[in-house]
Amino acid sequence: MRTPAIFILLLALTAPALARVNVVTLPGRDSVLLTIYNSVDLTLVKETRTLTFRRGLNRLEFSWANTLIDPTSVEFRPLTHADEIEVLDVSFPPRVTNTLEWRINSEHAGEVLVEIRYFTSGIAWSADYVVEAAKNEKEAGLVGYVRVQNNSGEDYEKAQLRLVVGVIRLVEQIGQLARRSGARGMTEALKEQNEKRDQLYSAYREADLLFDKKVMAGVELKQMIKENLSEYYLYTVGGRDTVPNGWAKRLPSFSTNGVPITSYYKYEKERWGDRVVRYYRFKNDKPSKLGNEPLPDGDVKAFRHVTDDALYSFVGRTSVKYIPVDEQVELELGDDLEVMVKPKLMNWVKTDMRFDARGNVKGWTTKETWEVEVQNSKEIDVVLDIRRSFSGDWTLRTSAGYENVDATKAKFVLPLKPREKQRFTYELETRHGTNATR
Numbered sequence: 001m002r003t004p005a006i007f008i009l010l011l012a013l014t015a016p017a018l019a020r021v022n023v024v025t026l027p028g029r030d031s032v033l034l035t036i037y038n039s040v041d042l043t044l045v046k047e048t049r050t051l052t053f054r055r056g057l058n059r060l061e062f063s064w065a066n067t068l069i070d071p072t073s074v075e076f077r078p079l080t081h082a083d084e085i086e087v088l089d090v091s092f093p094p095r096v097t098n099t100l101e102w103r104i105n106s107e108h109a110g111e112v113l114v115e116i117r118y119f120t121s122g123i124a125w126s127a128d129y130v131v132e133a134a135k136n137e138k139e140a141g142l143v144g145y146v147r148v149q150n151n152s153g154e155d156y157e158k159a160q161l162r163l164v165v166g167v168i169r170l171v172e173q174i175g176q177l178a179r180r181s182g183a184r185g186m187t188e189a190l191k192e193q194n195e196k197r198d199q200l201y202s203a204y205r206e207a208d209l210l211f212d213k214k215v216m217a218g219v220e221l222k223q224m225i226k227e228n229l230s231e232y233y234l235y236t237v238g239g240r241d242t243v244p245n246g247w248a249k250r251l252p253s254f255s256t257n258g259v260p261i262t263s264y265y266k267y268e269k270e271r272w273g274d275r276v277v278r279y280y281r282f283k284n285d286k287p288s289k290l291g292n293e294p295l296p297d298g299d300v301k302a303f304r305h306v307t308d309d310a311l312y313s314f315v316g317r318t319s320v321k322y323i324p325v326d327e328q329v330e331l332e333l334g335d336d337l338e339v340m341v342k343p344k345l346m347n348w349v350k351t352d353m354r355f356d357a358r359g360n361v362k363g364w365t366t367k368e369t370w371e372v373e374v375q376n377s378k379e380i381d382v383v384l385d386i387r388r389s390f391s392g393d394w395t396l397r398t399s400a401g402y403e404n405v406d407a408t409k410a411k412f413v414l415p416l417k418p419r420e421k422q423r424f425t426y427e428l429e430t431r432h433g434t435n436a437t438r
Contacts (some may be wrong), residue, residue: 127298
């Protein structure tokens with residue numbers, strides 16, 4: 001298996017000439033934790049390894065060739081025997097590209113568990129959801145997934161994953177720094193954005209430390225653990241997963257049943273022509289068996305059970321934006337041919353003509369009579385939302401119930417039984433020219 005980021009422990013003799021001897025390739029990682037930020041190309045990597053130190057001066061090299069690791073972010077700290085180990089300095093070795101070196105003094109001879117942290121780019125995650133509506137479309141099951149894509153140049157075996165939802169702004173993309181080579185280039189990179197980048201990295205590390213203190217130890221269930229940190233939400237995926245470079249992996253996030261939904265249908269000629277569009281609506285709150293955390297952007301596939309033995313059919317697909325807690329979401333699921341709306345102009349007249357002194361028309365009123373036929377060909381109840389747009393100074397008269405959406409639009413909401421047809425009429429009066437009062 002390819003491992004682009006290579007660690008080599010170089011043990012120096014006590015002789016004055018600091019020759020590199022006793023080169024030992026490090027053992028594999030004991031653990032690795034990836035904290036992946038969703039809004040930018042940034043991942044915090046924390047890995048532990050067990051190293052064997054010699055008493056005295058030790059040299060440790062870190063290479064990031066063929067990866068998108070930001071070498072200016074790399075940190076080393078011992079987790080055991082910390083009071084006996086001191087990092088003397090870190091430098092970019094001359095004439096050696098894509099490599100840095102720690103000089104470490106150890107008063108302990110033997111194994112030491114160490115942590116190495118750094119930021120990398122090239123790892124991203126996205127969310128997707130599956131909705132399975134009941135036969136009557138009154139409630140649904142909702143399942144969430146996350147897909148992790150690794151193009152960082154590094155394989156991460158048996159990694160624990162943390163996913164972050166939040167908006168983060170970077171002075172410079174991490175990948176740009178990672179592609180710079182040579183000691184001089186690294187020194188310039190440090191000078192260019194040392195202060196702002198360090199502040200940013202420090203904030204992320206503090207959030208990560210706070211999260212560590214709150215997460216229960218030993219959680220291995222295949223579930224997500226959520227924690228609110230300021231305006232960010234951290235999701236920890238239970239268990240461990242290997243995410244090789246160049247691969248994507250889909251992991252379960254959450255699953256809940258009995259989510260109350262409203263199934264309804266919209267007709268609006270100005271938006272969709274003569275098509276009727278199906279919607280599912282639900283709320284991200286506790287009464288809906290959700291509401292523990294915001295739901296990130298993602299794609300949605302919706303299905304509906306059509307038989308009592310849970311055979312289901314595909315309803316449609318859409319995408320959703322970030323959904324805060326207690327906010328309602330509408331899923332636009334595409335055309336539905338089983339619900340029909342046919343508006344028909346029955347009569348049109350021009351009345352109340354007004355003229356100026358020269359005989360030119362300066363004001364008039366038009367009256368339109370419309371009949372709207374609707375039909376539900378489904379075997380379940382539906383709610384139909386019909387919207388009609390008007391311009392100018394208008395008045396609507398009808399025995400059907402409606403509400404004004406705004407100054408240019410009216411909405412009719414009709415509940416329809418299975419296989420039911422209905423008709424309603426309305427009269428639209430529009431005043432033009434000097435007849436207009438608004």
